[in-house]
Amino acid sequence: MRRISTGLAALLVGLASLLSAPTAGAAEAADVVADAADAERHRSGLYVPDANPAAYRQASELAWAGQLRDAAGILTMAHTPQAVWYGDQTPPQVERQIREVARDADRHNALPVFALYNVPGRDCSNYSGGGASNTAEYKAWIDAVARGIGSRDALVVLEPDSLALVPADCGQDDAQGTLTAARYTEVNYAVDKLEPLRGARVYLDTGHPGWHTVNSIVPRLLKGGIARATGFYTNTSNYQTDDANSWYGKLISSCLAYVDRGGDAANCPNQSWPRADAQAWLEENVRVPPSRMKHFVTDSSRNGRGPWTPPPGKYTDPQDWCNPPDRGLGARPTLRTGDPLHDARLWIKIPGESDGLCLRGTEGPEDPERGMVDPNAGDWFPEQALELVRLANPPILGGG
Structure with missing residues (x-):
């Protein structure tokens, strides 16, 4: 026994x-x-x-x-450190709520993680659509966030999908790229407002290693103000493995250092290169100490079983990111990753909360992989929560 x-x-x-x-x-x-x-x-x-x-x-x-x-x-999962999300509050509300959490974290001598999710046109106005109405409204909201944080310590995950999914990617911009230009203005404003706070560390969006190549995301990070931020994050609300995430992070950080010294991001190795070849390129072209490079954090909340592989040819749009079946919780959050570039492994996505209504190219209303109608984005999903607990890797409960 x-x-x-x-x-x-x-x-x-x-x-x-x-x-x-x-x-x-x-x-x-x-x-x-x-x-x-x-x-x-x-x-x-x-x-x-x-x-x-x-x-x-x-x-x-x-x-x-x-x-x-x-x-x-379920209780252990719910009481594991995870991000606190903000995005639909008014400026007075978000200022008060962030101040309360920051004070509580300070009392517990703990570092809070704030996921800010209010940029105009977020999620291409899809399942998690919403956000501020315009740039001016967003700036006022960020000002309130800054007042709420004040001089207390905080790790800020700034606007998931803001750089990996700009308005031009959604087919929602005009010929002049007005909304995409505004997106970069908004992200830069948030960096300049939050990073100078005494205890704040701001990280920018890269999507995940199954999405953008290093060569395509680095120019977006540069436009988004990465030079003035602590670093970037990857895999938020996704399922890529810890190994894939840490390698992707190292490649991005190295490419940023290479570009900073006059190189072209197009020459950087990306995640599809053989690792031995990429490592040899890094050793030859990037000779910058980790202390002078951009750092990163990763999301391990639901990646214990890695990404879901949809049945070949079954769906016109598999939506492999949307409540995929048979996934498990990943490694517990920690500030001790053993990698000088990797500041933290976090649970950014709240495990147990739905990604939205997943139809996978069918007429619905049921998710064909689950035989049920998935809860709306952000609502609790008991069936998925139980899967995450039972299939956690490593196990969520000690002793097996």
Whole structure:
């Protein structure tokens, strides 16, 4: 009989106690894992925000059904450090909310991760569409974010998809590229407003290594103000492996250093090169110490099983990024990656929350891979949450 970890045992004992309390609910479930959340903060140095209330409801339902290990897994997932997202609040609201979280993180001696998601035309106005109405409105919103952070420490994931998916990519721009030019103005403004804050570190968007080549994303980073930011991030809300992400990050950082010394990004090795060839090129052309290069962070929230490979020829638009089946949680967040360029492995996407309505080129309304209608983007997805817990790699619960 395998032994279970002390932390898991405590979670299971607490969950078992819920079964004997007819009025037990979300508040009691929250109390059960409070100590575990504190332990996770101390272990990683990263902030654990309030969890989606739906995670507590699901854990309570699983506990009542006798599925204690699954319930403990959901709670552990919900109380792992992850980003706090902002994007639909007014300036006064976002200033107040960020200030509250920053203060709470400071009290816990933990580093908060803020994912800012309010750029005009975000997500090409698709599943996660919305954002500010125009550049002036966006600047006012960023000003409020800056006031909320103040002098406290914060890691800022600036506008997912803002550079990997500019308006020109969506077919939504005019012949003059007006909206794309505005996008770069907006991202640059945010960098210049947030990076100078005493404790803030700002990272810019690169999509993921299965999307843009190094040669195509580096010019966008340069236009977006990477020279004045701490660095960049990759794999937000996607499923690329840790190995692919760290290699992509190294290639991008090296290419930026090469361009900074007068090189052309078109000459840089990209992720499709044989690694031995790319490494030889880097050794010959990039002789800059890591301390003088741009750093990066990665998202490991749902990449434990790597990307999903759709059945060949089954779908006209497989949407491999959209609630793919049979994925698992990835490695736990940490500020200790062992790589001088890799500042942190984070859970940027909130695991358990849906990517949106995935039709995969069919008329729907059901997701043909799941046989059900997926929840709207950002809503809790119990079936996917349970998959992520059960298929986590490494396991979310110690002791197997």
